[in-house]
Amino acid sequence: PHPHPHPQLQATQTSLARQQFYNISHSTQTRLMQLWLDKGLYSPGDTLTAKCSFPHALDAACGKDSSGAAAGRARIARIAVTLCAQQQECESETKEGQSSNSVDVGALSLASGTSSKTTKLFGRFHAFCTDTASVVFSMVIPLDLPGNFSTELLSLSWYLSFRFLVAVHKDDAAAGEGGGDDDDDEVDDDEVDVCSGMMSYEKLQWRLPLNVV
Numbered sequence: 001p002h003p004h005p006h007p008q009l010q011a012t013q014t015s016l017a018r019q020q021f022y023n024i025s026h027s028t029q030t031r032l033m034q035l036w037l038d039k040g041l042y043s044p045g046d047t048l049t050a051k052c053s054f055p056h057a058l059d060a061a062c063g064k065d066s067s068g069a070a071a072g073r074a075r076i077a078r079i080a081v082t083l084c085a086q087q088q089e090c091e092s093e094t095k096e097g098q099s100s101n102s103v104d105v106g107a108l109s110l111a112s113g114t115s116s117k118t119t120k121l122f123g124r125f126h127a128f129c130t131d132t133a134s135v136v137f138s139m140v141i142p143l144d145l146p147g148n149f150s151t152e153l154l155s156l157s158w159y160l161s162f163r164f165l166v167a168v169h170k171d172d173a174a175a176g177e178g179g180g181d182d183d184d185d186e187v188d189d190d191e192v193d194v195c196s197g198m199m200s201y202e203k204l205q206w207r208l209p210l211n212v213v
Helices: 055-061
Strands: 009-016 019-026 031-037 047-053 074-089 102-105 108-111 117-128 134-140 154-169 199-209
Touching: 009 199, 031 055, 031 074, 047 074, 074 134, 117 134
Parallel strands: none
Antiparallel strands: 009 019, 019 031, 031 047, 047 134, 074 117, 074 154, 102 108, 154 199
């Protein structure tokens, strides 16, 4: 799958054996996080295990200047991850005198004849990581739901939704905050914008599609 980052983020993918690695960087050319996924292909019922490593904590441990470019001018203060399944119906006209078809995909009930998009949440993890070198989380892909598929009537896709609270040096802070093209607005991280010292804070999003078959 190809990652879909927020405009302030850059994501690069590396495959090693069956594992997947992603390097996440800020627009200030600062490395924010390295994400490791235990494998690149999942099936319903599988447990997804991931590890997030934060270079800023390693830089601090090495004694680098926290205000200089060497140590990075942006760092992740908080991370929230949600396992999501998004169902989308395609428009399908119903002939007069016929009722619209209804398709039940596990816990997801879809009716053709209208166009809609719904996101279901199946796992959630969050952590404060200002002074954390790495975090590990696991989420179970429900056994009673199908993997990714797409038909003329409907489609289902799995992905991880990442939300970051990023501390950015004020000289590099973006003019606008938040936004992005992630439309799962029902995910509420209860984040509060704060501003302290030489740092300001941005809320950024990243969606990582999953191969679930």
